[in-house]
Amino acid sequence: MQTRRKFLGVSLIGSAAVLAPKNSFAISGGLKEAASGSPVVLSTWDFGKTANVGAWNVLATGGRALDAVEAGVKIPEADETNQTIGYGGLPDRDGYVTLDACIMDEHYNCGSVMCLQDIVHPISVARLVMEKTPHIILAGEGALQFALANGFKRKNLLTEKSKKDWKEWLKTSKYNPQINIENRLYDKKTDPMPGGPKNHDTIGMVAMDANGNISGACTTSGLAYKMHGRVGDSPVIGAGLYVDNEVGAASASGVGEEVIRIVGSHLVVELMRQGLKPEEACKKAVERIVQRGPERSKTIQVAFIALNKQGEVGGYSLQPGFSYSVRSNMIDQVIPAKSYYS
């Protein structure tokens, strides 16, 4: 299983310029990955590298970005060793694994499911909401009924490992979403919390296909041990994900409440519309979170990734430790993001 700090097969080099392979070049505030028209996919965290394989299989054969992002994020959704997404995700405080996901295409079509249980691939349900209903969001029992009516099979998503971690957590029931900051504020010795620093991490993925069209997907089991019914930013169009095919796309990971407050992904896209490079736009959005809550911002993690219409990519986080995975004709890398705090 990959962890954020292992960066399997990837050299930990802090500079995008050094990471850039031949024929690509670093530019101020964004890594130039592909000329417009060349496919590129990027996703949150190091486990995005594996997800990118699924997306790349579609993109490399001339497929649509929408199909690519769906195929890509389905990989961690089905991976039971990933305790922050889909099957195997850590449950809420009552022991229910509830999933949030959304998807958006190049025509501003979007679909979302919130608090969905017992379905391994919420992203595919979100896509069906987009394509088969007049609505954008289905939640809870209604989303489940819609999925079952469309042929999805029920599966218990709570694995033995996640059940064990939850039972351990129940001993103290310490609800504290202010974690997920490895090596920094989180101290396993003084503040043990089963599930620990890996108790939240969403996969957000954005991609551009060979036709220059952009789509995105975002899927998560949300904050571990959250209140039952809690929905984060990930299925909220504009917060966890936004795509504007004229400008670019962005996605988020981290404490969703903070991302929703600033409508983070939409903000990143609008900043790119104003001319900022992807990394600069992500940085500005992170700074907005700091401005509106300087003290709180020290205790949480939030991260953004972005892709513009020129095929440039970037990411930025509040705390160190965030990375994003990029795949194009020229690169297949996990890139450690710069962060506001050091």
Ligand code: ASP
């Ligand atoms: N954004 C997710 C949520 O708030 C969690 C995460 O990405 O870590 O549900």
